[in-house]
Amino acid sequence: MLCIKLSFFIFLDFHTIIAFFVVKAPNLTYTARYGDTVQMICNFPVPKEDDLNKLTVSWQHFPPQHDEARQVTMFTNGRESVLSQEKTYNGRASLLIQELKNGLAILQIGEVNPTDAGTYLCVLQLGGSDYKEITLNVQASYRNIETSSHISEDNEISLMCESLGFPKAEVYWKKNEVNLSLPVNTSHTQTPNGLYKITSTIKGIDMNQRYNCVFWNKELNEETEASLKHSGLLTHASNYNRYPQRNDSGHHTQPLQTAIITTIIGFIVVFLVVIILFLKRRQCFKCFKKKGDRSSAL
Known part of the structure; x- marks a missing residue:
């Protein structure tokens, strides 16, 4: 009976510790375009400077129709470890370490592609532990x-x-x-x-x-x-x-872009004409001045 009570109090104490460490997410769903960069955010209680070495941050990815998690990034012992990172994220995914002191665990993924879509698990540990699930949707237009x-x-x-x-x-x-x-x-x-x-x-x-x-x-x-x-x-x-x-021939046109280019070319032409006229006028003035000097000498 004593063991049961002791286990109960340990259980309460453990969950009381965890209750003080709560992970939140400002957005539970993100949508990114193919080739763009996306940042997904988890908030946690702002740590003391000395506690950053004790903080553990793990971002995991569960692709659609896959049960196994892929390790995106891991922060432990005061630094980000890339040894456990899946190859598909090498050079593309990273944790913004400078934001951890502000209570922000930000995962940044560059050159987003459709295989990045799915559920992301943001797991943090510092005394207690907590996590949040975030969904990433990826879209790519059929433009070309x-x-x-x-x-x-x-x-x-x-x-x-x-x-x-x-x-x-x-x-x-x-x-x-x-x-x-x-x-x-x-x-x-x-x-x-x-x-x-x-x-x-x-x-x-x-x-x-x-x-x-x-x-x-x-x-x-x-x-x-x-x-x-x-x-x-x-x-x-x-x-x-x-x-x-x-236009009348049926081809697509882009009037705004064409107008801007035409205007720029027009300004360049006018500028060159003004410069040429100025130089010619200056040259003629010098010639006239030399002729005047000769007449005076005679």
């Missing part, structure tokens, strides 16, 4: 759409669109802003860094018509599209609800 065309031996024309992004997008085709019901073959593969490579082909089209392939990324609520004919010359990806203007 490659196109090509092909004509078979029986003169059947096919058009192809291909792009990389994340998550997996749906692809549909349209002509004159009307969705097509022609047979479409769409397939996908995944690259080592987790991006989806989606290829879509449409057959039996009219050589004289222009067609659009549209990539619909549901998670980003974003559409990107490419316009092409059999020659495959017209290719441009545009953001959903932000389509570039077109």
Whole structure:
């Protein structure tokens, strides 16, 4: 009976210690774009300067549909250890050590890719211990759409669109802003860094018509599209609800960027003209002055 009571009090005392050391997170979900840098934050009671050597910080990653944790970074004995770090995070993930004295355990991941998505566990120990779970979502727009065309031996024309992004997008085709019901073959593969490579082909089209392939990324609520004919010359990806203007020939234009470049070139030309006129005027003035001096001498 005495042992049971003693165990009970030890249990209470242990959880009382832990209760004073609470880890919090200002955000439980982060969303990052492919190639960007993301910082995920855990807060803990501000330690004394001498306690930093006793502090242990561990960031672990649980990818979707994986039960095993991946060690992202570890801080122990006053320094960050990279020996236990998974190779996929080498040179990309680190702990902002200078922020630990402020009670902030900040994990920074650079060059984010889809394989970084999932659940992150922020575990801290200093007298007591506590943790927080944080979710990271990764998105990649299907901005760069490659196109090509092909004509078979029986003169059947096919058009192809291909792009990389994340998550997996749906692809549909349209002509004159009307969705097509022609047979479409769409397939996908995944690259080592987790991006989806989606290829879509449409057959039996009219050589004289222009067609659009549209990539619909549901998670980003974003559409990107490419316009092409059999020659495959017209290719441009545009953001959903932000389509570039077109000129009479049908090619996409960027009026703002063109106007800025034209203005800069105009200023440069005017500046050069002014300099040339100034130098010529100065040279003529010197010639006139020399002639005047000679006349006076005579």
